[in-house]
Amino acid sequence: MADASDRPRPRSSSQVTLDDVARACGVSPITVSRALRGARNVAPELQARVQAAVDQLGYVPNVAARALASARSSHVAVLIPSLTNQLFVELLEAVQDALSPHGFQSLIGVTHYDPAQEEALLRSYLSQRPAGVLLTGFDRSEAALRMLERSNTPCVHLMENSDAPGVYSVGFSQRDAGRTIVEHLLQRGRRRIAYAAGQLDPRVMMRLEGYRDALRAAGCHDPALELLAPGPTSIALGGRQFEDLLARHPDVDAIFYCNDDLAQGALLAALRTGVPVPQRVAIAGFNDLGGSDQMLPPLTTVRTPRREIGRRAATMLLALMRAAPAPERTVDLGFDLVVRRSS
Amino acid sequence: MADASDRPRPRSSSQVTLDDVARACGVSPITVSRALRGARNVAPELQARVQAAVDQLGYVPNVAARALASARSSHVAVLIPSLTNQLFVELLEAVQDALSPHGFQSLIGVTHYDPAQEEALLRSYLSQRPAGVLLTGFDRSEAALRMLERSNTPCVHLMENSDAPGVYSVGFSQRDAGRTIVEHLLQRGRRRIAYAAGQLDPRVMMRLEGYRDALRAAGCHDPALELLAPGPTSIALGGRQFEDLLARHPDVDAIFYCNDDLAQGALLAALRTGVPVPQRVAIAGFNDLGGSDQMLPPLTTVRTPRREIGRRAATMLLALMRAAPAPERTVDLGFDLVVRRSS
């Protein structure tokens, strides 16, 4: 099987180079280079002549040469845990929409929620000397931290905030969001409130802390109602967790799921097994993903500002990449409680 | 705001280079280069010495320099229409899983189903001289085709097949799949079968052709039952299409949706409005996405082999990239009819 370094190619590619364009125009390569980069100090007539030659020859600049000569890259490495959670797809889209008008391309890395994989990706992406890095959260290896530090690459963190010095981040308080939705359930008169979770990343665990905060304050925290499943979340898992919870704790009167896919599965399982929602048990989710407003009953959840997070983080990184002082180190974008009929 | 070409950096980066490592080891740079690439002809003792120096200095190879010197790249450009459809996320994961063990990284481009955007992405990615390209389907601009041709970059097409000479592809027959599911509905005794679609890409239109094939053969094709919505699919759209169709054509007895998210929305709308499925109307989807088996009733659909497509296409590209003759030009992976209780 081929490997990235396997195949010998002719020393001199048959590709069209800057020199070919220059020769075609009868000017020096450097002038072509300037014309191509839209330098202000090139005669308009020459500009047009160069463009014509480029089109005619089908010249495509070699970015490796450009990057090497200029010590500048148009890549931004974006490391996210998953593409399976719609949340991160939307985050990513917002990032790319903000970055690409400025000529930056995203190198997307999926860590699968694993610091070791993240470290490997970072090592590999850093070797491309990206102009900047976007990371999800703060849970990473010491080695990754050191590489980042040593590389001196501008970096912004997504989804959570930190008050550590020199750390840039755009996010919201996962813990507050967890507390808020549980307080809503308490206000509705629920007392036996369960937390059902999968994909136990640090943010899911912070939501758990918020859940505990609210229940302890109300004097009805019961650790037996915390259902933490390792592995990925899914609609099917949510259904199983729903049935488990009701079987083992028949008095449960509300379930807060760490992600909407689980909660959607619970709603479908309730329908299937004839458990009335919210009468017998209230259901709440997290993130307000696609379809949650279409469920039966529509799902109460927390809407998280992932598009805005992507946009703002990209803007912040853009400032750092041009070595401008970022206006703020930490942006808290908050969240919205969305009360629908499942609670 | 910063642009990719804005910020001046010191001519000589303060980064650790090959030369630094060589000096630290007391050997020549070329030897370090060989040791790093795992060349067979380096003394084991030296190998270890180099590795130690690399670790100690925190050396990270500069891929731009490597790419320029070797005229070889470890990038593969992967152009897909969307990350919102779970289908393409799974396709992408399979591609990356197959490519990364061989040292290739994916440059992911999202075309938003737009040949103009695809052309722009291709232009930009080709300037990185990728080792290979993976494209979705065959619907692209003349200019894109020319660029690809001229670049001489190995290329494999995903999702559909073509018998054009020199074209590599891995997919299945969208038309046959459409025909198959409609034949199933016919066999169940349905006669007034609608096709409801969104995101009218070429594959959705080929499914439509399959739908027509089956209905014409059965003598019950009615163009009035083709509901083609421009714009993205969603659970909410599926629900609206369901209500529309039943209001305008009360005799409709089955609906084939071009994608499972639409069909899931239909199932939820049926539940909401009290329309019995499949008694009053059968529902079928396409792709067998997450949650379809959890619906009420579970959704009849077509399971498409996207992970296998990604894996096989990557394998084929790997062969082409090492200039090996690919075993086959065209791989048809078929599909599975999945009959559940909605039909």
Added chain:
DNA sequence: CTGAAAGCGCTTACAG
């Protein structure tokens, strides 16, 4: 198994 020379295709910094 190791090295000296040349070059990949650009851009920088300096002139004019």
Added chain:
DNA sequence: CTGAAAGCGCTTACAG
């Protein structure tokens, strides 16, 4: 507004 020289950090091809 345009150009000659040097160099970015690596690898290739050729020796020994």
